[in-house]
Amino acid sequence: MPEKEDALVRAIAAAGMGIVRLASDGRLVSMTAAALDLLGLADAPADADVRTLPLDGIVADFPEEHPLLPTAEGRVQLRFRPPIGERALLRQAIREYDTEGKAAGWLLLFWPLAENRPEAQLRRQQKLETIGVLASGIAHEINNPINIMMNYGELIQDTVGPDSPLYPYAAQIIAESERVGKIVKNLLAFARQEGQAYAPAWTTDVIEAGLSLVRSIARKDQIALVVDVPERLPRIQCRSQQLQQVLMNLVTNARDALNEKYPSHHDDKQILVTAGEFAIDDRPWVRITVEDHGPGVPEDLRAKIFEPFFTTKPRDQGTGLGLPVSRAIVHEHKGVLWLESEPGRWTRFHVDLPVDDGWRLDEPEP
Ligand SMILES: Nc1ncnc2c1ncn2[C@@H]1O[C@H](COP(=O)(O)OP(=O)(O)O)[C@@H](O)[C@H]1O
Ligand SMILES: [Mg+2]
Structure with missing residues (x-):
């Protein structure tokens, strides 16, 4: 029947x-x-x-x-x-x-x-949107005073001249203000209010740009950032800044994990960034992997760590936003952000992105 x-x-x-x-x-x-x-x-x-x-x-x-x-x-x-x-x-x-x-x-x-379930997904989405609105509000609020500080720093430099002992102090004020300005700009990008358009970018360039922003923080903590990425990876249709943000978040998390396990120098204090191509049903994908030999993620936390505001770090360190925002970004690129981990030994976060998701680059490769 x-x-x-x-x-x-x-x-x-x-x-x-x-x-x-x-x-x-x-x-x-x-x-x-x-x-x-x-x-x-x-x-x-x-x-x-x-x-x-x-x-x-x-x-x-x-x-x-x-x-x-x-x-x-x-x-x-x-x-x-x-x-x-x-x-x-x-x-x-x-x-x-x-x-x-x-x-x-x-x-x-x-x-x-x-x-x-759909209603839970909607709730999560709304939470993320609230964060976005908040972040962009704060960012705008901070931008003005920062610009004023920078201008006064320059004014001091111009007034006292390069020979004055005050000159380097003023330079420091300008440099630090610029740093805050950069953080604010990241915050805005992070809030996804800038609406960058999707454009083709070389995978390798995106990885390089993302890592350039975190190299110094790794060095500061005596962490070796080992990058093993083939030169020729395909182009992906993406918002490159957002993908850089994802990489930064993953590397920052790996750093925190390593610092937790090895407070000072250690031979295994390494972050490995690898990338490669694979295929699903004959369609090309790229995978970017960030691996650390830190404490790992316990089985029962693997879903939780993607929830907004979930953090196991001290109050002044963790925001609990890195992973949920990263996952949202990767999802928007029709990709998948997932992890494997052996508690006590290692963690690997994979960013899988479709190279050809119904779009084609017709122009010849440069
Ligand atoms: N590489 C990693 N190794 C171990 N735990 C991790 C790693 N990456 C993320 N986590 C866990 O996921 C949690 C959430 O990460 P995230 O969303 O980036 O927020 P935050 O870094 O502010 O805590 C972290 O607090 C940590 O417990
Ligand atoms: Mg984080």
């Missing part, structure tokens, strides 16, 4: 539940549209063969002997290519049998996790 079955599937989909059907060896057989959504594959063509979807398989760590799982604990990690670190809640795993009563596979029923 196919028709009735369709109605049933539609009703279940309307409730937000996704269904995945697996063969008994764990191979993917089919899945509903809602399941595609939950697995972040909503853009897959409607007639796509499920076996070709960028899904490495469902790492369902449910025990063979318990065909019906307890509903609350059945968290299953879904592994993606690239892994996106998102989880759905496995509501039930139902054993399927063929007409002869032989085990034929599994029917997995997924709920979206609470934080992935």
Whole structure:
């Protein structure tokens, strides 16, 4: 009775539940549209063969002997290519049998996790927007006095002349004001009020520009910034300043992590920045990775650290904004920001960006 079955599937989909059907060896057989959504594959063509979807398989760590799982604990990690670190809640795993009563596979029923439901996403978005408005308000408020300070610094220099002992003091006032001005400018960019247009940029240039801003802070803390990026990486359609911001945030976090583990010099006090190309369904992507051998991120914090204002750092150090803002920026670039970590040993943050997301560069390469 196919028709009735369709109605049933539609009703279940309307409730937000996704269904995945697996063969008994764990191979993917089919899945509903809602399941595609939950697995972040909503853009897959409607007639796509499920076996070709960028899904490495469902790492369902449910025990063979318990065909019906307890509903609350059945968290299953879904592994993606690239892994996106998102989880759905496995509501039930139902054993399927063929007409002869032989085990034929599994029917997995997924709920979206609470934080992935639309209303939670909206709340998060609103929080980020509030931060943006606040930040830009503060930035404008600070800009004026900073400019005035800089002007007075220059006035002092002009008045006393370069031979005066006051001259270097004035120079210091100007330099520091410029620094604050830069922070404010970053804050504005960060608040995403500047509305930079998307334009093609060489991946390598974006990485270089982002790192140039954090080199000195790494050096100050006796951290070696090891960059291993191939010369020839494709161009990406991006807001380059925002991507630089993302890199800065990740490197700054790596620095904090290393400082926590190694207060002074240590041979392993390194931040590794690597990049490379890969493909999803024949489409080119680039991956930029920031790795540190710091304390790592415990399993139970991996979703939390992306929440606005979540920080494990002292009050005067952490804002808890770096990761949520970075993730928002990467999402706007249709990319994925995710992490792997072995607590106590290392952390890797990956920025995966599509090179060709329906746009093409027709002009010849320079
Ligand atoms: N490389 C890392 N190693 C260990 N923990 C990290 C790393 N990067 C981020 N974190 C964790 O994520 C939290 C949130 O990071 P973030 O959003 O940048 O805010 P903040 O750096 O202000 O705390 C940090 O407080 C820290 O606990
Ligand atoms: Mg941070």
